[in-house]
Amino acid sequence: MPKVSAEYKEEKRNHILESALKCFSEKGYQATIIDDIVKDSNISKGAIYNYFASKEEIYLQLLKKRTDEFFEDMEQENASLTSAGKKLENLFKRWKKQELKEDDQQTMRVYIEFWLYGSRQEDLKSILAARYNRFIDYIVKIIKEGQESGEIKKELDPQNISRIFWALRDGNVLHYSFLGEEEQYRIAWDTIEEMFLSYVKNEIKSGHQD
Amino acid sequence: MPKVSAEYKEEKRNHILESALKCFSEKGYQATIIDDIVKDSNISKGAIYNYFASKEEIYLQLLKKRTDEFFEDMEQENASLTSAGKKLENLFKRWKKQELKEDDQQTMRVYIEFWLYGSRQEDLKSILAARYNRFIDYIVKIIKEGQESGEIKKELDPQNISRIFWALRDGNVLHYSFLGEEEQYRIAWDTIEEMFLSYVKNEIKSGHQD
Amino acid sequence: MPKVSAEYKEEKRNHILESALKCFSEKGYQATIIDDIVKDSNISKGAIYNYFASKEEIYLQLLKKRTDEFFEDMEQENASLTSAGKKLENLFKRWKKQELKEDDQQTMRVYIEFWLYGSRQEDLKSILAARYNRFIDYIVKIIKEGQESGEIKKELDPQNISRIFWALRDGNVLHYSFLGEEEQYRIAWDTIEEMFLSYVKNEIKSGHQD
Amino acid sequence: MPKVSAEYKEEKRNHILESALKCFSEKGYQATIIDDIVKDSNISKGAIYNYFASKEEIYLQLLKKRTDEFFEDMEQENASLTSAGKKLENLFKRWKKQELKEDDQQTMRVYIEFWLYGSRQEDLKSILAARYNRFIDYIVKIIKEGQESGEIKKELDPQNISRIFWALRDGNVLHYSFLGEEEQYRIAWDTIEEMFLSYVKNEIKSGHQD
DNA sequence: GATGAATGAGTTTTCATTCAT
């Protein structure tokens, strides 16, 4: 018989994770000290350690939660979209408007840092790889759908295209996140969309005329 | 009247920088401790501080040196190339064969980390921005050349295209550097080249029909 | 909702300051290392840094506390004294018996070192000057009182006399603190009292006449 | 058969000591690093260690040299003075005009610091005491002369008076050296002279009468 | 469950001294 309800605990957990995201995003994972999270969350150091075993676990949980939420979101949005092309376009739209959600903006920085951090810790590599594959698979599925429906060129390797898609996204986000020039980012993202889709889609009625 | 020659000192400096690169690349900048560099270089802690004022300065000098070398290299290679298209292709070739030079591979990781690190230190932002602009300008110049010669579509904004070029490069390198799958990287890079050049070049006798 | 009472913290603070005084007095400020204070106080290094931001802050707080206590003490003692002459005599008495309080003895050494230290740190000069002026003003007030009541020669400049008073005190303390010959110190101090008071007081019924 | 003349070596030694005085005076003994002396003297670190075994030895030699010079000076000046009163007045005059010689000003700071430093090093205490006694004896001799000639009160203890003389001097110098207010210092010193001499001299035809 | 004081290993940097040239 727990003293507090499960919801209470869940809420507190999330509260900590939100503060952690803010701090990690602003100062970086290594530079963030637990006291930063204490200050931002107004939750005591001891309490934080009641919910998470270590700073690293906070990091890991944070990334997992964000990733899960991203896929939930996508699932929901895509449910109503019928073609691969629409789904891809929706994804591009997502990052075009993303700068409005400061939240996601922060997440990106933290993701990229995690990329660095995780690639150096043997024990995190599998987590990193799993997360990466989840993203890859997500696009692979769309590409395959598109190839079946004839929207997307059959000669392309879905795995390869998916990897390129994420490389494009991450490269652009990398620049944007750290240089912060929103207008340029948006223009670049538009151009990238055009370039990517025209490369990937079948010529018939190619380009943009939705 | 120094006791050792300027070359000796230069060599030692480079020796330290090489060890630093190795350490920074393996463990990350923050996680690398001076003793790691001491151990790797076999140079005493005090001696290292005779050559560099701080760990951060080692980092900065390292990046500067690498960047300078990159541009020197490029300058030299491009001197013999007559068209914008050839220059771009040469750049793609460069990163395609890059994995052979382990050295450059390391530098990339460190560059990306610097991106994160620098974007959070007010005093480093200008260095970061200057470095970024140097890279941007380099491609802008090539694009403009190509537009004048008719190789490259005139309606494209050179700045924007340059940014996209580097986003492609960085995104791909980001994935490769941390996932380390060489074969996939090379294939992706080939595809990216095709995508990019076909987007950028004028259709007449368009880029790749090997 | 602190886990410990304010008194507990105050006590701990004082405990650290006392150890610091002991160490600074024995070895000097610069030569004292934090581990000396750790050893003497039996408080961990980290805990010390929970109470004070730096070694220098310990020094500053220590001096401030001692100075405050000195003036509190004086205020109390002087409350019952009605004439300027009595107040001056009381001050002389204070340092005559001072050697009995080992505590004050230590403080003096540390004060003098602070004089040296502070005079070389731009940012400490104002603290030093403020402290000095507080001492000067204290005697100035007494001198003026005495001049009004007729006890003290009207032609003397209170500021100048006050400065001389403290020069006498500091000079004597300097010698005593470092040579440690108590008997000689006490005799010198008696002589100084006689010299000073006979110079300062109006002849009529002057306290000391040879 | 030495390679260089004794004079050359002596000159170099003095050069180092002069630089050391400057540095010690400006930054303090502990805060001065050998490289400060190297920079100021333009003599290499190795060479400095050829002339002195350690930083401490430089300090000690410096103090010794300065003390010796002081007494040589005094001897010379006093040779032409016939009475104890004149000799004392001459001493007062010396410190009154001293601020003009920046050199001596520096020495004072260093002396005071040495007082602190020396009193904490068992092995330096005897050096300190010897130096102190040399100063004490110097005044004792003058006082005794004055007592014999009738200039100075016979009932005074020469040792005690000598100690007080130096306490006055050191106290005043302490304040001046670190607060640096020249005008105030000079006025105080005048007043101290008046106070001291009127206390010490026989009333008949006393030097200073207000 | 919550609190925040305490811990101490770990980190960067300094600097007196040495010694090969």
Add this chain to the structure above:
DNA sequence: AATGAATGAAAACTCATTCAT
């Protein structure tokens, strides 16, 4: 004799984690 590069033992300070209350 002179040089200055090299050494490495300190020293101040940090911060993830623990644990008594």
